[in-house]
Amino acid sequence: MISLQKLFSKDDQFFELLEASAEEGRSSVQALMKILAKNGRNLAMDEFTASHRKDKEITQDISELMCRVSVTALEREDIEALSNALYKIPKTVEKFAERYIIAGVEVKDTDFSRQINLLQQAIDIVVGMLQDLRREFNMQKTSQENAKLQKVEGEADTLMLELLKELYSRRHDAIKVVILRDLYELLEKVVDRCRDAGNVIFQIVLKNT
Numbered sequence: 001m002i003s004l005q006k007l008f009s010k011d012d013q014f015f016e017l018l019e020a021s022a023e024e025g026r027s028s029v030q031a032l033m034k035i036l037a038k039n040g041r042n043l044a045m046d047e048f049t050a051s052h053r054k055d056k057e058i059t060q061d062i063s064e065l066m067c068r069v070s071v072t073a074l075e076r077e078d079i080e081a082l083s084n085a086l087y088k089i090p091k092t093v094e095k096f097a098e099r100y101i102i103a104g105v106e107v108k109d110t111d112f113s114r115q116i117n118l119l120q121q122a123i124d125i126v127v128g129m130l131q132d133l134r135r136e137f138n139m140q141k142t143s144q145e146n147a148k149l150q151k152v153e154g155e156a157d158t159l160m161l162e163l164l165k166e167l168y169s170r171r172h173d174a175i176k177v178v179i180l181r182d183l184y185e186l187l188e189k190v191v192d193r194c195r196d197a198g199n200v201i202f203q204i205v206l207k208n209t
Contacts, residue, residue: 014072014079015134017062018086022127022197024055025089029119029190032093035100036112049094059087078204085197089123092193096186103179110180115187118156122194125149129201142205149198156191160184 062083066076100107129145132138163184167177 013065014062014069014074015130017058017065018079018082019127019130019134021055021058021062021083021086022089022123022130024058025086025093025194026123026127028090028093029116029123032097032119033116035097036116055087055090059083074204075207078200078207082197082200082204085193085200086126089126089190089193089197092186092190093119096183096190099179099183099186103183106176106179107183110183112183112187114159115156115184118152118159119187119190119194122149122152122156122191125152126194126197126201129198133201133205137205137208139205139209142202146198146202149195153191153195156188160188 062079066072066079072079125145125148129142129149132141132145164181166172167181167184172180
């Protein structure tokens with residue numbers, strides 16, 4: 001295990017910004033839970049717009065910092081890859097929220113609780129992996145956490161197949177089938193985005209141990 005404090009000065013802001021980006025992803029999932037709890041009533045995009053805007057600013061701050069700092073604990077390509085992966089999490093959540101609000105009455109009684117549970121697990125693991133990364137490069141722990149993330153992603157794939165089977169049963173209105181398939185795919189994609197971020201973290205630790 002290699003202490004990060006030996007590799008970069010205390011005023012290095014990269015990890016702080018990366019963690020902030022991951023927290024914006026978690027905030028977007030929490031905001032999504034609130035929207036779904038309203039069950040079609042008084043829906044608004046305010047929280048998602050603010051979260052996405054904040055994360056966009058964080059991503060820009062990371063890019064600007066890379067231009068100013070000559071020596072970093074992580075390779076620049078790894079910082080960029082991780083920043084981009086984290087940015088896509090709230091962006092995809094926001095896209096789901098937009099379409100959910102547009103669909104309105106067509107989906108107001110749809111239960112998304114199983115997908116949301118998987119989203120919560122995935123984003124919490126990503127935030128934890130980033131916090132661990134800031135402290136040290138621990139291959140064993142990172143591997144274990146990444147395996148948990150892969151398991152969650154696999155469960156999301158299985159759930160998607162189950163939901164598609166129900167949609168294709170011919171028991172639903174065709175328009176509703178199209179809408180729900182789009183929404184289901186976006187929620188699965190959020191989990192995929194979390195998996196992508198976890199894979200980047202795993203590769204970072206693998207290269208540095």
